[in-house]
Amino acid sequence: MSLVLDDVTLTYPDGEGRLTALDRVGLAVPAGSLTAVVGPSGSGKSSLLAVAATLITPDGGRVCVAGTATAGLSAAERAVLRRRSIGIVFQQPNLLPSLTAAEQLEVMARLDGRRTAARRAARGRARELLAAVGLADRADRRPHQLSGGQRQRVNIARALMNEPSVLLVDEPTSALDHERGAAVLDLLVRLTRDRGTATVLVTHDRGHLDAADAVREMRDGRLAAPTG
Numbered sequence: 656m657s658l659v660l661d662d663v664t665l666t667y668p669d670g671e672g673r674l675t676a677l678d679r680v681g682l683a684v685p686a687g688s689l690t691a692v693v694g695p696s697g698s699g700k701s702s703l704l705a706v707a708a709t710l711i712t713p714d715g716g717r718v719c720v721a722g723t724a725t726a727g728l729s730a731a732e733r734a735v736l737r738r739r740s741i742g743i744v745f746q747q748p749n750l751l752p753s754l755t756a757a758e759q760l761e762v763m764a765r766l767d768g769r770r771t772a773a774r775r776a777a778r779g780r781a782r783e784l785l786a787a788v789g790l791a792d793r794a795d796r797r798p799h800q801l802s803g804g805q806r807q808r809v810n811i812a813r814a815l816m817n818e819p820s821v822l823l824v825d826e827p828t829s830a831l832d833h834e835r836g837a838a839v840l841d842l843l844v845r846l847t848r849d850r851g852t853a854t855v856l857v858t859h860d861r862g863h864l865d866a867a868d869a870v871r872e873m874r875d876g877r878l879a880a881p882t883g
C-alpha cells in the first residue's frame with residue numbers, strides 16, 4: 656500500500672469546543688490505483704487531503720506514505736517526504752506567470768537540490784511528462800498562452816516531476832467544462848496506471864467516476880465503505 660490512513664481523527668478549534676473534521680477515517684490506496692472521494696461541501700474532503708499530504712498532523716490515528724509512518728517526523732522530515740514521495744494538484748493551477756510550461760516542471764527538480772549536471776536530465780523528464788499530458792507542442796508557452804485545461808495539465812505534469820508514490824488531487828476539474836473535465840479525469844487515470852501512483856482524487860462531480868478503482872463517500876467527517 657502506498658498510502659494508508661488508519662483510524663485518523665482530526666479536530667479544529669471551534670468556539671469553546673472542537674469541530675471534528677475527520678472521524679476515525681480509514682483509507683488504503685495501492686500503487687497504480689485511483690480512489691475518488693466524493694461528498695458535500697464541508698464534509699472533510701480537503702482535510703483528508705491535507706492530512707494525507709502531511710500538511711496537517713491529525714489528533715489521532717496513523718498516516719503512512721510510501722512505507723514511511725509519519726508520526727513523530729519533524730517538520731523538516733515531513734517536507735522531505737512530501738518533496739520525494741507526494742505530488743499535489745490543487746484546484747487552481749498555481750503556475751508561475753513568467754515561466755514556460757517546461758520551466759514550471761524543471762523548477763521542481765531544482766528545488767529538490769539537484770546539481771547542474773542533472774539539469775539536462777530534468778529537462779528531458781519535463782519534456783517527457785509534457786508529452787504524456789498531451790502538451791509536447793506547448794512546452795515553450797507561458798501560462799497566459801495556454802487554455803484553462805492545458806494549464807491544469809501542466810499542473811498535473813508538474814506534480815509528477817519528482818516521481819511521487821502518492822498523488823493527491825483536489826477538484827481538478829472545477830474550473831473546466833464537462834468535456835475538458837472528463838479529459839482531465841481520463842488523463843489522471845492513465846497517469847496513475849503508467850506511473851504507478853497511489854492517487855486520491857477529491858471531487859464534487861460524480862459525473863465521470865466510472866474509471867476510478869474505488870469511490871468513497873465522505874459525510875460529516877466519516878468515510879463510508881467503498882462503493883465501487
Ligand SMILES: Nc1ncnc2c1ncn2[C@@H]1O[C@H](COP(=O)(O)OP(=O)(O)OP(=O)(O)O)[C@@H](O)[C@H]1O
Pocket residue numbers: 667668674675676694695696697698699700701702703
Ligand atoms: N482551519 C480550519 N479551522 C476550523 N475549521 C475548519 C478549518 N478548515 C476546515 N474547517 C471545517 O472543517 C470541516 C471540513 O472542512 P473541509 O474543508 O475539509 O471540507 P470539504 O469537504 O473539503 O469542503 P469543500 O467541498 O467545500 O471544499 C468544515 O466544517 C469546515 O468548516
